[in-house]
Amino acid sequence: MFSKYNVIVVGAGHAGCEAAVAAANMGSSVLLVTMNMNTIAQMSCNPAMGGVAKGQIVREVDALGGYSGIVTDYSMVQFRMLNMSKGPAMWSPRAQNDRMMFAAKWREMLENHPNIDFWQETVPGLIVKNGVCKGIITSLGLEIESDAVVLTNGTFLNGIIHIGEKQFGGGRAGEKSATGITEQLISLGFESGRMKTGTPPRIDGRSLDYSKMEIQLGDEKPGRFSYTDTPHLTRQLPCYITYTSEDVHDTLREGFDRSPMFNGRIQGLGPRYCPSIEDKINRFADKERHQLFVEPEGWNTCEIYVNGFSSSLPEDVQYKALRMVPGFENMKMFRPGYAIEYDYFPPTQLNMNLETKLVKNLFFAGQINGTTGYEEAACQGLIAGLNAHMAVRDLEPFILRRSEAYIGVLIDDLVNKGTNEPYRMFTSRAEYRILLRQDNADIRLTPKAYALGMKGMEERMERVDAKVNNVARIERHFDEASLDPALVNPLLETIDSSPLRQKVKARSVLTRPNIGISDLREAVPELNQYLSQFDDETVTIAEVGMKYEGYIRKEQEMVEKMDRLEEVRLSDSFDYRSLKSLSIEAREKLEKIRPRTIGQASRISGVSPSDISVLLVHVGR
Numbered sequence: 001m002f003s004k005y006n007v008i009v010v011g012a013g014h015a016g017c018e019a020a021v022a023a024a025n026m027g028s029s030v031l032l033v034t035m036n037m038n039t040i041a042q043m044s045c046n047p048a049m050g051g052v053a054k055g056q057i058v059r060e061v062d063a064l065g066g067y068s069g070i071v072t073d074y075s076m077v078q079f080r081m082l083n084m085s086k087g088p089a090m091w092s093p094r095a096q097n098d099r100m101m102f103a104a105k106w107r108e109m110l111e112n113h114p115n116i117d118f119w120q121e122t123v124p125g126l127i128v129k130n131g132v133c134k135g136i137i138t139s140l141g142l143e144i145e146s147d148a149v150v151l152t153n154g155t156f157l158n159g160i161i162h163i164g165e166k167q168f169g170g171g172r173a174g175e176k177s178a179t180g181i182t183e184q185l186i187s188l189g190f191e192s193g194r195m196k197t198g199t200p201p202r203i204d205g206r207s208l209d210y211s212k213m214e215i216q217l218g219d220e221k222p223g224r225f226s227y228t229d230t231p232h233l234t235r236q237l238p239c240y241i242t243y244t245s246e247d248v249h250d251t252l253r254e255g256f257d258r259s260p261m262f263n264g265r266i267q268g269l270g271p272r273y274c275p276s277i278e279d280k281i282n283r284f285a286d287k288e289r290h291q292l293f294v295e296p297e298g299w300n301t302c303e304i305y306v307n308g309f310s311s312s313l314p315e316d317v318q319y320k321a322l323r324m325v326p327g328f329e330n331m332k333m334f335r336p337g338y339a340i341e342y343d344y345f346p347p348t349q350l351n352m353n354l355e356t357k358l359v360k361n362l363f364f365a366g367q368i369n370g371t372t373g374y375e376e377a378a379c380q381g382l383i384a385g386l387n388a389h390m391a392v393r394d395l396e397p398f399i400l401r402r403s404e405a406y407i408g409v410l411i412d413d414l415v416n417k418g419t420n421e422p423y424r425m426f427t428s429r430a431e432y433r434i435l436l437r438q439d440n441a442d443i444r445l446t447p448k449a450y451a452l453g454m455k456g457m458e459e460r461m462e463r464v465d466a467k468v469n470n471v472a473r474i475e476r477h478f479d480e481a482s483l484d485p486a487l488v489n490p491l492l493e494t495i496d497s498s499p500l501r502q503k504v505k506a507r508s509v510l511t512r513p514n515i516g517i518s519d520l521r522e523a524v525p526e527l528n529q530y531l532s533q534f535d536d537e538t539v540t541i542a543e544v545g546m547k548y549e550g551y552i553r554k555e556q557e558m559v560e561k562m563d564r565l566e567e568v569r570l571s572d573s574f575d576y577r578s579l580k581s582l583s584i585e586a587r588e589k590l591e592k593i594r595p596r597t598i599g600q601a602s603r604i605s606g607v608s609p610s611d612i613s614v615l616l617v618h619v620g621r
Helices: 014-025 054-063 068-075 099-111 181-187 246-253 277-283 315-322 374-392 406-417 438-452 457-480 485-494 506-510 517-523 525-531 536-547 549-566 584-593 598-602 609-618
Strands: 005-010 030-034 048-050 076-082 092-097 116-120 125-129 132-137 143-151 160-163 166-169 193-199 202-204 214-216 239-243 291-296 303-307 333-335 338-344 362-364
Touching: 005 014, 005 132, 005 374, 014 030, 014 099, 014 116, 014 143, 014 374, 030 143, 048 054, 048 068, 048 374, 054 068, 054 092, 054 374, 054 406, 054 438, 068 076, 068 092, 068 099, 068 374, 092 099, 099 116, 125 143, 125 181, 143 374, 246 277, 246 315, 315 333, 362 374, 374 406, 438 457, 438 536, 457 506, 457 536, 485 517, 506 517, 506 536, 517 525, 517 536, 536 549, 549 598, 598 609
Parallel strands: 005 030, 005 143, 030 116, 143 362
Antiparallel strands: 048 092, 076 092, 125 132, 132 143, 160 166, 160 338, 193 338, 202 303, 202 333, 214 239, 239 291, 291 303
């Protein structure tokens, strides 16, 4: 019935979809197995992509040939660039999406790929022979062979949904949980744990009074996530902001004795940075109110997502409390919020290519690794799918360093530090933020995907080459063009900057504080005319490169210093237990994680600088 596949991907969420595409675009034959073909690429929680650091990840996925950015652009209903009041390292794109269009576009793109087949069924087991994964076993007992398997099970592994005192098995509202794989992996020697996440109630938007809320519009000039020719957003839907109150909090507290979070029924740890509303009230008791974002689910639905009101309290308590929120007085609920508890596998059991250490050619991606968020899942899926292809062809694994991408930071954190709570990406996790901006992801990463031979990268590479050349042209123009004091001084006066006494080069004026290229374009018509031949993103990259040249150089020097440690390889058979000059904790952690390089060893939690010195001496450095 089935021929043998190069790669089987189990699960068709954000991680699974990207894994399938990555392997298929590298030339592998792929089978994507899902419990329900109608929920491929489902936005299980909020109808949005991107955000702080997450937006950078989506652009990196796109730069590497993934589809998340393209799908986001085709389905967005609002676009905002966050953190524009801060430095360019913090600028983060975010899109509000049409939930149904998002899933439909993903399925369309997957079905149009000649290398991807589909099968709808649960997968309770794997075929593992002599420590190598050889395929899957379905709930019907079918054995489907493959060279590699990527597990992207999301919240479905032994998932339990909690609403107040009620609990029932499920991986998502209306869908059953998956059993069997956890038990098999444990029997193979894997360590597992439990985590939890939650989602807010869904509301009938027709029953809300938006006049009592603050409107939140999209950007006047909406951007895009993909570096390809995706459509520009010409109209946008507004979001709204409202607030809880002490009365709302008091009402919610009435249900705390029936809360699974407070009465001990939920054992797993929830996301620290996306707490439930009851958790917020408990942890931040001094806060009189909490912000709620009222987000539309799409163009052609009245369904509303109440961001900030994630809850597992009894449905009657959720309903009563929400009706006390301004604008929600006559609210009608589609379904209550709930918490979901599920199995995950501590990611220190993985190699840097996301292959498991215990079973060869078995890869994990997404929430099975302890992460939270569509974007974090998507980028792991891409890397796992790509490396599954590389593994079955005995090619070198594709590994991104911390200095090369937020994706590299995420995977490095997971493998070397592990996580005991749902991991979410933030800009603060990256040491090289000024290098890892959202605007230059294609310059950083597209050449890497092109060099691997990924399908469809030729045209993208031409775009990158053109962009790099245009940035150089702009910088050269600013080095050569002189600005007339008569044109520039009125601008300098408005910002209390010392006036020009003679013509000076444009770059020296641009590098002054509180002056941007947009200011100079307005003041100097000739400069504006020159820059009008370039797109906004190219001009922005050139501006950042000139204004932050010193900071960029410093970070590059730091990268070069760390790269020297990355070049010092550690043997796979290194016996750390025999090095008594290492601390006991270092010996345990190094033996467990088995880093490939001194650089990787230096980032393992519990390995001190003195331990690294011992290793350097031992390897003759």
